[in-house]
Structures are given as C-alpha cells and as structure tokens.
Amino acid sequence: MKPPILVYPDLTKRFKLYVDSSRYAVGACQIQEVNGRDRVVAYAGKLLTGSQENWISNTDGISEIEMLEGSCDETPTSNS
Structure with a gap:
C-alpha cells in the first residue's frame, strides 16, 4: 500500500516550507x-x-512567503 499524498500536521513538530x-x-x-x-x-x-507581477524578486524567497502569508522557522527556497 502506498502512503497518502498528504499527511495531517503534527503541531508538536517543526515544519519546512519550500517556496x-x-x-x-x-x-x-x-x-x-x-x-x-x-x-x-x-x-x-x-x-x-496586474501590479502583483512586479512584486516578486527571484533573488530571494521572501516575496513568495509574503504572498502566501506563511511563516516558519526555516525556509529553504529554490535560491538557497
């Protein structure tokens, strides 16, 4: 049997956010x-x-996180 695609979050463990x-x-x-x-x-x-297309900078992942309204302790991005 294959594992499920999504799992329930465990709020006692850390999260990783890839953006x-x-x-x-x-x-x-x-x-x-x-x-x-x-x-x-x-x-x-x-x-x-519209103007949101001008907000994103491909030099860091901060804009992506802000746009998705996320927060976490560690954030690996495609640019790290």
Whole structure:
C-alpha cells in the first residue's frame, strides 16, 4: 500500500516550507518529517494579477512567503 499524498500536521513538530515563484505565480509546499521521511502537509499556489507581477524578486524567497502569508522557522527556497 502506498502512503497518502498528504499527511495531517503534527503541531508538536517543526515544519519546512519550500517556496518558488515565477513572473506569473507563486507556490509553496509545506513539509513535515514522518517516520524519517519528508511528507507533504499542504500545497499552496497563487496566480499573480496586474501590479502583483512586479512584486516578486527571484533573488530571494521572501516575496513568495509574503504572498502566501506563511511563516516558519526555516525556509529553504529554490535560491538557497
């Protein structure tokens, strides 16, 4: 039997948040370690509209996190 795609979050454990952006959208994947393996807790994505397309900087992941209204202790990004 294959493991489920998403797992329930364990609020006693740390989360990892992977973020990425393009000129047209931002996305994120929230991860938690379960039984020694990283498992997905949630996915998020947003298409950018109008002036929002000018907000994103591909030099850091801060804009992606702000757009998705997320917060965490550690945030690996595609640029790290």
